[in-house]
Amino acid sequence: MDAVRQGGSSDPLAAASTLADVGRVLKRVPFARAALTGILLGLAILVARFSWTLPMTSFGERVAFDVRSLQAALYHPVAQDSRILLVPYTQGTQEATGKRSPLDRAILAKALVNLDKLDARAIGIDILIDQPQPEDPQLLAAFRALHTPTWLAYASAVHNGEDMQPWQQARLDALFGSLRGTAVHPASIHIDADGDNAMRSWPDVAPDLPPFLPLALAGTPEARPYQGSIRYRMPSDPERQVFLSLPIDLFADPATAAAMADQVRGRIVLIGGDLPDTDRFVTPEGRLAQSTSDFGRQFRENISGLEVHATMLAQWLDGRTPAPTGALGLWALALLVVLAGAFTAMLDVRGWILGLVLVGQLVFFVVTPFWLQSIGVDTRDLPAVGWVVAWFIAFLSTEAAVRALGSEQRKFASAALGKYLPRDIAAQILRDPEKLTLTGEKRPIFALFTDLEGFTRLSHRLPAEQVAPLLNDYLDGMCEIVLRHGGTIDKFVGDAIVALWGAPIAREDDGARTAAAMLDMVAFAREFSKEATDEDQPQLGRTRVGVHYGEAIVGNFGGRDRFQYTALGDVMNAAARLESANKALKTSGLISEQARALSANDRFRPMGRIILSGRKTPIEVWEPAANLPEDQRAHLAALWHRFDNGDLAALAELQALTVHYPDDAAFEFFVYRLAQSGPGGHFELREK
Known part of the structure; x- marks a missing residue:
């Protein structure tokens, strides 16, 4: 994910550093919006002052006073x-x-x-x-x-x-x-x-x-x-x-x-x-x-x-x-409540700080009437319920004004981030731009690599005016799947896509999201290839997907004027090699056992154990098999585990099953590799 210059606050008022900046920002507020906000704030002050006599709040004020009166009598x-x-x-x-x-x-x-x-x-x-x-x-x-x-x-x-x-x-x-x-x-x-x-x-x-x-x-x-x-x-x-x-x-x-x-x-x-x-x-x-x-x-x-x-x-x-609060005191408290609501709406702080502010104000609303009564102030006309209503009016009206004031800036930022991030993650980054600082941190992630087989040769054969829209349509569909499943788009390399789950913000179900995205990508690419083909246009090649899980260093890397949010580490290399291994294994997608085990998804079939090029340790891999019935997937997995544990009869059963999958080159090659490597063995991929 590329970003130019580090982002600041999403609140235009908070971003203004001088009174002149604030003045320029406020001048951009439409007069109608400013007038409406002023009217609503004035209404909020009146509610906070006269709610005892308003039809919609008088009942609540009576109940609140009765509670205070009962508390005083009990104590x-x-x-x-x-x-x-x-x-x-x-x-x-x-x-x-x-x-x-x-x-x-x-x-x-x-x-x-x-x-x-x-x-x-x-x-x-x-x-x-x-x-x-x-x-x-x-x-x-x-x-x-x-x-x-x-x-x-x-x-x-x-x-x-x-x-x-x-x-x-x-x-x-x-x-x-x-x-x-x-x-x-x-x-x-x-x-x-x-x-x-x-x-x-x-x-x-x-x-x-x-x-x-x-x-x-x-x-x-x-x-x-x-x-x-x-x-x-x-x-x-x-x-x-x-x-x-x-x-x-x-x-x-x-x-x-x-x-x-x-x-x-x-x-x-x-x-x-x-x-x-x-x-x-x-x-x-x-x-x-x-x-x-x-x-x-x-x-x-x-x-x-x-x-x-x-x-x-x-x-x-x-x-x-006891003496009443008095008209002057009630007006002062009403103004304080409205200012508190407006101030809270303009806060651009971390969530826990905002939480403390909200809790503090809630304590004020609840405790102040009881405290005033306990020190000898008559709270008969104290508009406790009106305070809450007025606070919400002030908060919502100010929040709407602030949102309108910064809507164009946020629309641009949201549109830019939305190209690479899910909406909820983009929203969190807009609220907390510190997430886009030039730092890195180690964390476990799910890495996904894709590649479109033969697209380079295809692009040489087709005119540029055909290649661009074809590729854009394909990438749009693939990116929509990543974002729909909560992934982060790291980068594009030609027709290839690199995506992450677990960064910049992790979720408990990132494994399930990654597996679901992989399955949808394989299905989408298959259908897209069919729909995008006509008599004058060659068929698109197979999309290959590789997914792995492990630790990586994630963050923004680059200069201060231009940087890229990405992940570095072995997990990225392994995912890229898994994507490349699809060609040798004749598969459309490979997910490592480390990633599949965390996905709680059983729509995969085993593809044995392989050693990726440039690595020494075997890795267990699985291929998307959503088109196979659940019982068949389970049967294949059981046969492989039996064979891997030394049951040679399981290999015979697997070989017999190849007759039922005559056009399944990946499965046929899988059985061939098992026969060659033996129980507990592996297949080593070598660089050409």
Whole structure:
């Protein structure tokens, strides 16, 4: 394989050595291509910044956040919270009171009277008193008698939509007007679930609403509501929930309420519903844990709105209100991700270096969101999935631009290399031009030599305008076979071809490829000779092929301005002599036992043992015999091995078989040589 001047990088940008070179290269980029690439990179930045709100990526962002949230909860389990007590209405309460909706207010009134005596820190009621009921006078009296700071649920028809009608709000406004001057105050209970009914974030409390219930119960009703994510917690003891929960029925009876004094004293009491079909929400952890039994024991599929308020209250009391990444940080990260994708597409480095770069970026995408959350950054709006999508957009668009920029150079180089190398090997050399340096290395190869018998005499008889196209057609077909089977075309010597397998890049199946190419060459040459013959044109001679396996020194040899990639060594000489030996043995092709044994191909027949001219050691050779049935090839091989081991009867059988192959001069001569050399013998070829 000839090459002029050593090749450089296949990346035109990488090949540019100065800013002026880069400028000249970029000027060759078509405006439409540059504009399209710029638009795609801009789109990638927007995806990396706003993927939480994009329809195609928002689901993935929610799942990614749920995983981070679950990981944080698993690694930071907590004991049961001693500051908060849940007093819920349960299905048992509904059964005992005989009321389903609205919830019975008489039991609430009794519970409030008894709780007021147990020194609770504050009471929060997550129940809307927005419809008249017969028990209202009893409940109103209980409200007015309370001394414990109490916050009662309030909702607005403006902010709660279909869940709250104007007449219901008017009822609430009238109720709180009648309670002015008492210990009971309104508190907003408005919370917002995501589209999948998962409660992930604190609500955006409108300024015209009363204080948010968790903040009011914490004693900070005037505080600005937190805008980040809800930090759910996992109990350290799987047998106990994060919050102690005692049914409201226990507090309706003064005797049982008194017995619960230790569980109430100093705690914030939250009263509301804990019913299976009302006011329930999915938590991020619960959604991921639904199909995992180990997590399922720790996280329930969904929780009540009452517990959501309790979780936010505990989070506020703990001061666990991490700051978000911030708009500036999100823009910076989005730009970094897109630059990383574009930079990776422009890299022109060895495969292992590129692998390290890709692994490093993958680690960044996976680890950074978890790391940010672990150091106290709220990752609720962190577009982790958007980063991956944006990286691919940037990578693919930049890769396409780079490919378009260097397409003409690569087309020329690929076309040149493709004349001598298989496509995959040519592609590897284009990616790594160091493979074409002026160095040599010793490695095992398969060498193949061909020659067209009598072509020199034929060329003297035919006009040049007939010889050139005839030879080109023949060589095209032979070269296509070499390349199709993954070989490297070393050189042409007139009508002869020299090809290699195992260099410049070796494959595990090079032996099988070489044998298959040899068989196809013999078949092609036979058919080509028939098709290329007409009445005015003599028939082409037989193509002879020789194949051997052994070590050679392979590499580029020559000067720095012109060199040839080739192989040097005994294996090349042996293959050339095997090709020449075909004439003496009357065969069309000879492959050495060393090469055939590594081919795992049985479409050959034995041709005995010979000593090539100029050599002293016998070599076992085989001839392509794809036209013979498999059983006949096996039979011939068995007979030869029997004879070679001393069974003279096998020779008689071989001699008898010559009758069945009357036109097979190679086989007849093979049997003759065996009779002359005897068992274990060989036939010596001599130079003329």
